[in-house]
Amino acid sequence: MTRDSRFLKACRREPVDATPIWLMRQAGRYMPEYRALREKHPFLEVVKSPALAAEVTLQPVSAFDLDAAIIFSDILPPLEGMGLGLTFEKGEGPVLHNPIRSAADVEALETPPAEEALGFTLEAIRLARRALDPRGIPLIGFSGAPFTLAAYAIEGAGSRDYALAKSFMMGEPGAWRLLMEKLSTVVGEYLLAQAAAGAQALQLFDSWAGALGPADYREHVLPFSRRAIEIARPAGVPIIHFATDTAGMLELIREAGGDVIGVDWRIELDAAWRRLGDGVAVQGNLDPAALLAPWSALEERARRVLEQAGGRSGHVFNLGHGILQQTPVENVRRLVDFVHDATRR
C-alpha cells in the first residue's frame, strides 16, 4: 500500500492521481503541538529520544493531509559521532565546540558505524514506520551532505560567508579530500542504515552547496556527494538530492546523483527541469515566505509552481527550503489541500 503511495510513485516518475506534497521542516515550531512538546524537552533531547522523535515525526502527518513524513532529526548529529561536540544554544543555533582547523584535526575524526553513533535516529525510524504503515504514509530518512557537514565542522557555527571553510578547501586540498572522504563514508552508510531501519526514501541536504562557484563544487564537492549517494543506492529506495542557491550549477547537482532533484525558488521550476533533463524527478519549489502571505497571494504562487510542473510525472510539491516558524497553520492546511485538489486526475 505504501509502495503505491503518490509520493513514492512520483519519485519513480510514475503517473499519480494527484501531485504529492510534503514540506521541508514540516515538524517544527510553527505547529502548536511541536511547541508544546519542546517546552518540556530541549531540541537535542527530542532528536536523541526515539519515542519523542517518532512522536514529532507524526505530528504534521496527523494535522495535515501530507503525502510523506520525514524522520525528525537535524543535519548535524553525524558530526557528533565523528568526535565533534555539538550543542544547540538558545537563539544561536547549533555550535560545534572543537571545530576542525588543521589536517591533524581531520585525521583524528572517527567514522563509527551508524548503528553505534546514530542508533537513536534509526530506532526512531523503526517506531515511526510502525505508526505510519497502517496509514500508508511513506517515511523519508535524511542526512546532511558532505559539503554542508564539512563547512559546519570547520566554521563551528552558522556563517555568512563560509570564509574558514572555503579557505580550508582551497588552501589544504589534501586535508579537505580526506575530510570529504570520511564524511561521504559516514553520510552514505548512515543513509543506507536509515533505509535498512525502514526509511522508504532518503534525502541528502546540501543546504550550503550554493556558497561555492561551479568549478569549486565540481572539483571539491561533487565526487563526494556522488560517493555518498552511491553507497546508499543499494538500499533500492529513491534518493532526493537537495541543495539551495545552485541555479548556476543545477547540471552539477544532477551529475552528482539522485532520483529526485530538490530545487529552491530562485529559479522557475520549468527552467530548472529543462536543464535537469527528463530522466529525473523534481521536488519544489515554493518560496517558504509565500506561506506567510494572505491566501490569495499564496494560492497564486502555488498555482504557478503547478503550472510550471505542467502535470509531468515526477513532480513532488515542496517548498524551496524549510518552512518558516512564523507560518500560520491554516495556510499549511489550505496549501496541502489546494495542491491535491488542483491536480486531481
Place this chain on the structure above:
Amino acid sequence: MTRDSRFLKACRREPVDATPIWLMRQAGRYMPEYRALREKHPFLEVVKSPALAAEVTLQPVSAFDLDAAIIFSDILPPLEGMGLGLTFEKGEGPVLHNPIRSAADVEALETPPAEEALGFTLEAIRLARRALDPRGIPLIGFSGAPFTLAAYAIEGAGSRDYALAKSFMMGEPGAWRLLMEKLSTVVGEYLLAQAAAGAQALQLFDSWAGALGPADYREHVLPFSRRAIEIARPAGVPIIHFATDTAGMLELIREAGGDVIGVDWRIELDAAWRRLGDGVAVQGNLDPAALLAPWSALEERARRVLEQAGGRSGHVFNLGHGILQQTPVENVRRLVDFVHDATRR
C-alpha cells in the same frame, strides 16, 4: 585622459590594453590604513565627513594599481534621508530604529532631494574627483537598489530569510508599490546627483535581489530598478547593475537595465555572459574567499575568470561580492597585478 581609462572603455565595450580591475568594498577593514582611520572615527562619521570619506576612497587606489575608485559610503544612507533612523551597532551591523510595518509608514516616507539629504557624499565625490583627475583614475558612485533598500527598511536589520519584507511585498501590494516608487525616485535622483558631482560611472547594488524568485522579482522589483536606472541615464555615464544569488534570473537583471551587469561567483562567467547577450558588458566574478587562499589557489581561480571572459571587450574584473575583511593585503596586490599582466595586449 580619464575618459580613455581602461575601466570606462571596458564599460563601453571598447577594446582595452589590459583588463581593468576594481574590487567591491575595496576601501575596507582588510587595509591597515583604513583600520587606523576607523580607530579614530566611527563608520557613519567617516561616511558623513566629506574629507574623511574622500580620504578613504583614495586609500586602495594609492595602495594598489586599481583601475577605478568607488566613493566611500554605504548602501543605506538614502533611507535616513527618507525618515528612518540609522545607526551602526558594533558587531551587529546597521540597524534602522523605526522600520516600516504599515502602509501609513510608507506614506510618511519623505523623498528629499539628494543635495539636501545626501550632500555629504556628493561633496566627498567632488573632493575625490579633484584628487583622482590628475592620476586619470575614474570614480564610481553608487546606491543601494530599491528592493535592497525596501527590504532593509522593513526588516530594520540584516535578515536570513527576509520574512517580514516578503510578507509585506506579497500581502500589501499597494503599499509595496508606493514604497518602491518612492525608493526608485530617491535612488535614481541620488545616482544622477552623484554623476553631476563628478562620478564617472554609477553602480546600483541589489545585494538582496536573490532572496526572491523570478516571478516576484519580475512583478515587484524589476519595474522599479528600471525606473531608477532610467532616471539616472541622462547623466550619460555607464551604469553597473549588480545583484547576487540571481543565477536563476540573470535575464531579468539585464531587462531591468544597466550598461554593465555585475555577476556573482555562483555561475560560470561564460555561461552568465551567454545568457546576458553580447550587448552588455560584464563585471565579475571571483569568489571573495579565493583571496584568503595561498597564491597558487588564488591565481588558478583568477585565471579561470579571465579564460571565461575570453578576451572579449567589455569585461571588468571584480569579485562576485565585497572583499572579506580577513583578506591579506599582499593577495590584493598580486591579484591586481596578475589581472593586468595576464591580459596585456
